[in-house]
Amino acid sequence: xxxxxxxQYVLGQSFCATxxxxxxxxxxxxxxxxxxxxxxxxxxxxxxxWLTGELTVRPxxxxxxxxxxxxxxxxxxxxSPSRRFVELMPKLSYSEFRGVQDFQFGVLDGFGADVLRxxxxxxxxxxxxxxxxxxxxxxxxxFFAVVSGLDYVTYLI
Amino acid sequence: xxxYSHICVAQFFSDMCLLTRLxxxxxxxALLDDKFPALxxxxxxxxxxxxxxxxxMPTIALSRSALDLVLVTxxxxxxxxxxxxxxxxxxxxxxxxxxETEMADVVNWYAQPISDTAxxxxxxxxxxxxxxxxxxxxxxAHKKELNKLLKKTMKHHYxxxxxxxxxxRCVYAWADKEHQDxxxxxxxxxxDVTGRKR
Numbered sequence: 001x002x003x004x005x006x007x008q009y010v011l012g013q014s015f016c017a018t019x020x021x022x023x024x025x026x027x028x029x030x031x032x033x034x035x036x037x038x039x040x041x042x043x044x045x046x047x048x049x050w051l052t053g054e055l056t057v058r059p060x061x062x063x064x065x066x067x068x069x070x071x072x073x074x075x076x077x078x079x080s081p082s083r084r085f086v087e088l089m090p091k092l093s094y095s096e097f098r099g100v101q102d103f104q105f106g107v108l109d110g111f112g113a114d115v116l117r118x119x120x121x122x123x124x125x126x127x128x129x130x131x132x133x134x135x136x137x138x139x140x141x142x143f144f145a146v147v148s149g150l151d152y153v154t155y156l157i
Numbered sequence: 158x159x160x161y162s163h164i165c166v167a168q169f170f171s172d173m174c175l176l177t178r179l180x181x182x183x184x185x186x187a188l189l190d191d192k193f194p195a196l197x198x199x200x201x202x203x204x205x206x207x208x209x210x211x212x213x214m215p216t217i218a219l220s221r222s223a224l225d226l227v228l229v230t231x232x233x234x235x236x237x238x239x240x241x242x243x244x245x246x247x248x249x250x251x252x253x254x255x256x257e258t259e260m261a262d263v264v265n266w267y268a269q270p271i272s273d274t275a276x277x278x279x280x281x282x283x284x285x286x287x288x289x290x291x292x293x294x295x296x297x298a299h300k301k302e303l304n305k306l307l308k309k310t311m312k313h314h315y316x317x318x319x320x321x322x323x324x325x326r327c328v329y330a331w332a333d334k335e336h337q338d339x340x341x342x343x344x345x346x347x348x349d350v351t352g353r354k355r
Contacts, residue, residue: 084346109237116275118314122309122310
């Protein structure tokens with residue numbers, strides 16, 4: 001059985017992997033390992049806080065503000081208390097609406113005719129679907145028929 | 158009875174106009190019935206405005222004259238008059254100004270009865286096609302095919318062909334808005350120390 005180095009602390013049942021006595025090494029820790037482990041955890045925690053929100057540490061309280069707040073407009077990114085705002089969009093009058101709608105959405109004035117035109121277009125597209133292919137097929141067969149006929153006549157001669 | 162062709166055509170045209178207008182009025186009434194809760198509800202932004210000004214919440218009731226105007230312009234009015242009548246009806250607080258969502262409602266509600274009327278009239282036309290087996294027109298399969306195409310057209314026309322939602326957004330964004338000098342107004346409500354939502 002090998003000696004344990006001084007300053008090593010064994011948690012639970014643990015054995016040295018290099019010892020003569022065979023056995024599984026469950027966990028072996030030293031102060032340096034523990035420090036590394038704690039630092040790693042603290043760094044992860046800090047990363048999580050930095051990514052998701054804002055931490056305010058004061059003597060009387062510690063506040064963590066989650067960044068994904070829906071109804072709040074954040075105007076400052078300093079670790080000060082967040083300020084709440086209500087956003088009011090400007091309203092529109094009918095004359096202002098008409099001024100833009102005339103050229104931007106003019107189809108609205110003849111909307112019924114536009115619906116009928118759309119149906120007519122769909123109908124024409126449906127009627128024309130495959131027509132080009134049918135014509136091409138017919139022309140190809142015609143061409144081959146003429147060439148075959150000429151070939152046959154040439155063969156007879 | 159002597160029937161001159163131009164008189165017959167004029168009579169037919171007049172009948173069709175009447176049928177179209179009545180059908181549109183029918184669809185408008187159905188739409189009003191459907192949208193009654195929305196019409197009697199104030200927009201969220203208006204509620205915020207009232208709350209900030211510490212004004213009491215009003216009891217919203219539909220204006221009788223605005224409602225009449227919508228129906229009258231539907232039966233005998235130009236598209237512009239009809240659109241204006243819908244605008245007045247949607248304007249619950251009576252200041253002549255609408256929010257963006259309310260404006261979108263006005264445009265959608267103006268267009269829907271027209272679309273429904275066109276659909277019902279085209280459906281009637283398809284159903285009344287005379288059967289010609291030689292040309293394969295008016296047969297049961299042909300009518301079924303046309304009705305299917307009509308449904309597809311009605312489904313895609315407003316949003317895809319006309320691009321209505323996109324155009325409505327553009328109209329709002331591009332309009333010169335006098336209200337609030339055309340700018341977003343952010344009203345400071347509270348200093349939130351704890352970070353909790355209220």
